Amino acid sequence: MEYRHLGRSGLKVSALSFGSWVTFGDQIDEDRARACMTAAYDAGVNFFDNAEAYASGQAEVMMGNIIRSEGWTRSDLVVSTKIFWGGSGPNDRGLSRKHIVEGTRASLQRLQMDYVDLIFCHRPDPETPIEETVRAMNHVIDRGWAFYWGTSEWSAEQIRQAYEIAQREHLIPPVMEQPQYNMTHRQKVERDYQPLYRDFDLGLTTWSPLASGILTGKYNDGIPEGSRLDLDKYAGLRKRLKSEEGQRQVEAVRQLTPIAENELDCTMAQLALAWCLKNEHVSTVITGASRPEQVHENMKALEVAERLSPEHMARIEDILDNAPAPATNWRNA
Structure with a gap:
């Protein structure tokens, strides 16, 4: 396993990590989740991602149970949660000081932990001043409930504003974005985050x-019965797949598959993961799985990334034909 610094911090996270979104509490039970987490841990994964919203908190409960029952050393792990959607009450969602403090404490209780290593603002909150959120996150870290805080799906402007408020007020700034x-x-x-x-x-x-499975190639010939996009809850993704842009993406996957299978001796999913790993700004790529066999296959993407040459990357870029300008800098390419 390769370990990378999380931004400018001294913390190191595994280049491939494991997340509980979609699967824990929704698609798999605790026994299957334990098998997947153990496979990831045995492969050297140290970062496990979660959120208060995942399966309405049940994903945190499952992950906490697994870590406690397996007896893993807490200092060997980097565990995260994300705060925004905590319930249906008027103060159970968003990034107010009240919900950040109460949501963090509730997450820790579900995880059966004294602290998480990373805590994220799961989305921007237009109803709460960013300064209030920055001060609340600083409080969470000062109390020892988390070591680092960051954002998820914030705009570059919002992240910059949070950082500048922290600098001005001598508070702890966000370290990472998800x-x-x-x-x-x-x-x-x-493109948007380049100045950051x-x-x-x-x-x-x-x-x-893997773009909800599109980049695995499983939807190249339609939507298989029982697949994620066959479920009613993913009707929006199904509609997107059938759109003109979705079909263009499927055609790109068809063209990329020979590069994966014939030249790199890997699956399309492994190529998609390896491509993400090549970006020098990516600290870790969060993977998911419903079976331990999928975890084993995902971990092989690290070897594929080492074999991805500048020539491969250039040909992939020609097929994708969707790079925003200016282009990013690529790791070892």
């Missing part, structure tokens, strides 16, 4: 590297 990033979703990471890497050395813990 954006969606994959071959089909690139603008924020590769330069000015603040912002770290990234990226999610959805």
